[in-house]
Structures are given as structure tokens and as C-alpha cells.
Amino acid sequence: xxxxxxxxxxxxxxxxxxxxxxxxxxxxxxxxxxxxxxxxxxxxxxxxxxxxxxxxxxxxxxxxxxxxxxxxxxxxxxxxxxxxxxxxxxxxxxxxxxxxxxxxxxxxxxxxxxxxxxxxxxxxxxxxxxxxxxxxxxxxxxxxxxxxxxxxxxxxxxxxxxxxxxxxxxxxxxxxxxxxxxxxxxxxxxxxxx
Amino acid sequence: xxxxxxxxxxxxxxxxxxxxxxxxxxxxxxxxxxxxxxxxxxxxxxxxxxxxxxxxxxxxxxxxxxxxxxxxxxxxxxxxxxxxxxxxxxxxxxxxxxxxxxxxxxxxxxxxxxxxxxxxxxxxxxxxxxxxxxxx
Numbered sequence: 001x002x003x004x005x006x007x008x009x010x011x012x013x014x015x016x017x018x019x020x021x022x023x024x025x026x027x028x029x030x031x032x033x034x035x036x037x038x039x040x041x042x043x044x045x046x047x048x049x050x051x052x053x054x055x056x057x058x059x060x061x062x063x064x065x066x067x068x069x070x071x072x073x074x075x076x077x078x079x080x081x082x083x084x085x086x087x088x089x090x091x092x093x094x095x096x097x098x099x100x101x102x103x104x105x106x107x108x109x110x111x112x113x114x115x116x117x118x119x120x121x122x123x124x125x126x127x128x129x130x131x132x133x134x135x136x137x138x139x140x141x142x143x144x145x146x147x148x149x150x151x152x153x154x155x156x157x158x159x160x161x162x163x164x165x166x167x168x169x170x171x172x173x174x175x176x177x178x179x180x181x182x183x184x185x186x187x188x189x190x191x192x193x194x
Numbered sequence: 195x196x197x198x199x200x201x202x203x204x205x206x207x208x209x210x211x212x213x214x215x216x217x218x219x220x221x222x223x224x225x226x227x228x229x230x231x232x233x234x235x236x237x238x239x240x241x242x243x244x245x246x247x248x249x250x251x252x253x254x255x256x257x258x259x260x261x262x263x264x265x266x267x268x269x270x271x272x273x274x275x276x277x278x279x280x281x282x283x284x285x286x287x288x289x290x291x292x293x294x295x296x297x298x299x300x301x302x303x304x305x306x307x308x309x310x311x312x313x314x315x316x317x318x319x320x321x322x323x324x325x326x327x328x329x330x
Contacts, residue, residue, distance in 0.1 A: 078218040078301040088218055112300070115219040118253075122220075143296065145287070146221070146253050159296070187299065 009173050013180035017162055018155055020177040023137075024059070026154045030135060031063025033152060037133075038103055043067035045104045045129075049120065050074040050093060052109030055166035055174065056137045056154075060107060071095045075116060089119050099129040108136040109166045110157075111150060112143035121148065138162065138179065155179075161187055208261045208294045209247055215301060216250065224249045232276045244273050246286060256286040261294050 038044050046068050048057035061068050074093035104124060111117055117134065124132055135152040142159040157179075163169050164176030169187060173180075204210040204225070216223045227249045231240040246256040260270045267290055274288055289297075 078215050087214075088220060113297070115215070115221065118221070119219050143293070145250075145255070145257075161299075 009176055012173070012183055012186055013164075013176075014183045016178045016180045017157060017160070018165075018179040023154075023165060023178065027056070027059045027137075028063050030152050030154060031060055031065070034060075034105060034135065035064050035066045037151075038066060040103055040130075042102055043069045045097075045099055045102045046070045046107050047095065047099075047104055047124065048072050048107045049109075049116070051174070052166045052168065053107045053137070056109055057107045060135070069097070071097055071099075073120070075120065077116065089116075091123070095127075099124065099127050102129050104129045104132045105151075106132065106134045108134065110138040110140060110162070111136045111148070112140040114144050114146035114148050117148055118146040137165070138167075206259070206261065208259055211298070212248065212257070212259060212289070212294070215297065216248075221250055222252050224251065230277060230281065232273065232280065244277050246277075254285060256284060257289060258286065259289045259294065261291045267291075 034044070044064070044066060046057055046061055046064075048054060048070060050072055051074070057070060061070055072093055073091070073095060076090040076092055106117070106120060106124070108117060111134075121132060121134075133151040134148065135154075136150055137154040139150060139153045139156050140159060141156065160181045161169070161184075162179050163173035163182050164179045166174050167179065168174045169182055173182070204213070209225070213223055213225070225248060226245050229243050229245045231243050233241040235241045246258045248257040248259075249255075250257065258270060258274065260267050270288060274286060277284075277286060
């Protein structure tokens with residue numbers, strides 16, 4: 001089966017798992033819930049984990065009716081071409097500002113194994129914030145290896161390959177306004193299936 | 195963290211890959227660390243036992259990896275059910291072929307040779323007979 005993708009990303013989607021309207025409604029609710037949890041004078045720090053959470057954090061920060069600042073982080077992933085150098089996670093993009101004494105919310109697109117987030121929690125905790133909480137658009141608990149307290153979850157999803165709304169397959173499909181399940185033939189070869 | 199992946203004789207390549215992933219994210223692991231008795235003969239001798247592939251002390255989780263046949267998966271599931279009944283305070287997770295494939299995919303690795311019999315790094319062997327029975 002060919003794994004060549006069409007130039008229309010919608011044609012590559014098996015089913016729409018969460019449509020645009022449902023995402024926007026949930027993001028509004030999450031924004032209100034997050035705002036109600038904080039009453040400090042300092043703006044809340046949203047730490048977006050690149051690249052997947054970029055779309056989510058852009059919508060989420062506009063749904064939070066209190067002062068927020070945004071910072072971005074990117075970490076290397078296993079097998080992402082960085083393993084030969086050190087064999088451990090590397091910070092590819094660190095925070096621009098300090099989070100010492102600040103309330104921090106890590107913004108994730110999806111949590112599955114929890115390995116990256118577990119690393120990030122340890123790393124950011126070392127910077128002495130006042131608090132760290134986690135919000136994720138999608139949660140895939142079936143894949144969890146490391147238990148983490150996730151404070152806000154947009155949607156629990158089944159164990160399927162999803163793309164869209166920031167989530168990618170080989171860097172594409174991030175621009176879809178919905179979360180959809182990718183057609184199996186497009187990623188089967190990467191799974192070692194014929 | 196110092197890795198033992200290079201020196202550890204894993205039974206299957208999927209186990210070596212899993213250990214490398216754990217190393218990468220700084221999660222400590224022990225390989226086949228403890229043997230748990232599952233059933234006993236009338237005279238008290240251990241009749242069957244179970245040795246989970248990994249113990250992750252940082253997250254207090256036991257992990258068993260099975261990537262070959264569905265029949266073996268069913269057998270493993272039965273063992274895990276027995277394990278959970280006997281040791282209800284211990285958390286264990288079974289990673290099957292689809293789980294390993296998903297991990298490989300997530301981390302941009304080919305699953306070829308990692309899932310299935312071709313991933314064996316050593317001939318099938320008998321588990322070590324270091325009977326423990328208590329959580330590490």
C-alpha cells in the first residue's frame with residue numbers, strides 16, 4: 001500500500017474524533033476553570049511544549065480571563081535524531097523568563113506515556129516555581145507508563161493515531177481545525193506493517 | 195544515569211528498545227529483578243512463577259513485554275491476573291505488540307525486527323531461578 005499522502009489533508013482522515021466546535025467549547029471551559037484556580041497578583045505562566053501544543057495554547061490563553069504570560073519549551077524526543085549525542089533528553093528550547101515563585105501551567109497537546117512530561121515536571125520543579133499544574137487537550141490513559149497528576153483534561157481519547165489541532169504526522173496535519181484519526185495505510189509502514 | 199543497556203542480556207530486542215527509552219527519559223529500571231511464586235504444590239514447593247521483565251522503582255511499576263504470538267499474550271494475561279490477585283498492592287502493566295509498535299512509532303523508530311520472533315536477541319531460555327516473592 002502506498003504511503004504517499006494527498007495534498008488535501010482532509011482526504012487522509014479516517015474519522016473526525018473531535019470537531020472544531022467541540023474543541024472550542026471545551027477550550028472555553030478549560031480557560032474558565034484554570035482562571036478560577038488562581039488568584040495571585042502575578043500573571044499565570046503558561047508553558048507550551050512545542051510543537052504540538054502551539055494551537056491549543058493560542059486558543060487557551062485567549063480563553064483565560066486573567067493575566068497570563070506565555071513561554072515555550074522544546075525537548076528532544078527519543079529516536080528524534082538526538083539520541084546519539086547524549087542518550088538522554090535534551091532541552092532544545094528553554095524558557096525565556098524565570099518561573100521562580102510563579103504559578104505555572106504546563107500546556108500539552110496530548111499525554112500518553114507521560115515520559116516527556118515526567119521529565120519536564122522534574123526540570124521545571126528545579127526552577128522553584130510556586131506551583132506547577134498540567135493541562136492537556138487530549139489524554140490517552142491506555143498508554144500511560146508514568147502516573148502524573150493531570151489537573152485539567154480536555155478530552156479522554158481511545159488508543160488511536162490522531163492528528164490535527166497541533167498534532168502531526170511527519171510534521172503535517174497540524175493545521176486541521178479538528179482532531180481526526182489518520183487513515184491506517186498512511187502510517188502502517190512506519191509500524192512495520194505491510 | 196548510567197545505562198546497563200549495553201551489557202544487559204535481554205531476551206528480546208523489544209526489551210532492549212524499551213530499556214533505551216527509559217534511559218533516555220531518566221527512568222531507572224531493573225531487568226527481571228524478582229521472581230514471584232504464583233502457585234504451589236501440596237508440599238509447599240513453588241509450582242509456577244512469574245518474572246516481570248522490568249521493575250521501574252521511580253514509579254513503582256512492573257512491566258511485562260510480550261510481542262510475539264496472541265496465544266502467548268493470552269497466557270501472559272492469565273499470569274498477570276493471577277499475579278494481581280496474589281499481589282494486589284503491586285502495579286503491573288502488560289505491553290503487547292501493539293503497545294511496542296506504538297512506542298516505536300511515537301519515537302520515530304521502525305518496529306520491524308522489534309516486534310515478533312525476529313526480534314529475539316538470544317535463543318529462548320529458561321528464566322533465572324532467583325525466587326523472591328516480595329516486591330523490591
